[in-house]
Amino acid sequence: MMLSDMLFPLLRRLPEAPPGQALAFALNLVRCRLWPDDDFDWLQGKRIRFELAELDRGVTIGFTGIRFRGETPPADVTFAASFADYWAIARRDADPDTLFFQRRLTIAGDTELGLQLKNLLDATDWAPLLALLPRSVRPSPA
Numbered sequence: 001m002m003l004s005d006m007l008f009p010l011l012r013r014l015p016e017a018p019p020g021q022a023l024a025f026a027l028n029l030v031r032c033r034l035w036p037d038d039d040f041d042w043l044q045g046k047r048i049r050f051e052l053a054e055l056d057r058g059v060t061i062g063f064t065g066i067r068f069r070g071e072t073p074p075a076d077v078t079f080a081a082s083f084a085d086y087w088a089i090a091r092r093d094a095d096p097d098t099l100f101f102q103r104r105l106t107i108a109g110d111t112e113l114g115l116q117l118k119n120l121l122d123a124t125d126w127a128p129l130l131a132l133l134p135r136s137v138r139p140s141p142a
Contacts, residue, residue, distance in 0.1 A: 007083075012055060020059035020070035023050075026132055027061070027068040033128040035120070040065075046113060049075035053082045077109035077117060090126040097122065 027034075043063040051058030058080070062071040081089075085104050088094035096118045099105035107114040 012057070016057060016059055017070055017072070020061055022070075023059050024061045024068040024070045026129060029132065030128040031068070034124055034126070038120075042116060043113075046077070046110075047071045047073075047075040048113075048117060049073060049078040050086070051078060051080040052086075053080050075109060077107065077114040079105065079107055079114070079117070081105040089121060090130060092126070095122050 040063050044065045045062070047060055047062045049058050049060045058078070060071040060073050060075050061068050063069075081099060081104055085094065085099050089096055089099070089105075096105055100107065100118065105118075107118065
C-alpha cells in the first residue's frame with residue numbers, strides 16, 4: 001500500500017491544523033540533524049505553506065526563532081506539488097529546481113524567501129526525517 005493511499009482519505013477529512021502541527025513537531029525533532037549550522041534568523045516570523053496539488057489542501061508552518069510551529073494561512077510563500085513530487089524530493093530522486101522548471105513544483109508569494117527555501121530543500125538530507133516514519137512506508141535505501 002502506498003503512503004498516499006493511507007494518508008489521503010484521512011487528510012481529506014482532517015482540518016489543516018493537525019497535519020501542520022505534526023509537520024512542525026517532526027521538524028523540531030530533527031532540526032539539529034537536518035540543519036546543524038542554520039539558525040533560521042532569515043525565517044523568523046515567516047509562514048510557509050506546502051500544498052498538495054491533488055488534494056487542493058496543505059499545511060502552513062512558521063518559525064518562532066526557537067522552533068517550528070503549525071500556523072494558519074495566509075503564508076508568506078506557498079509551495080505546491082503533488083505528493084509524489086514532494087516524496088521524490090525527500091528521497092532525493094528529484095531536485096526542486098528540475099521540478100520547478102517542469103512546472104511540477106510551483107512557488108508563489110515572497111520570491112526571495114521562496115528561493116531561499118527551495119535551495120534549503122535541495123541541500124537537505126531528509127533521511128533523519130524519513131527515519132521517523134513507520135518502516136512499512138519508508139522509502140527503501142538507494
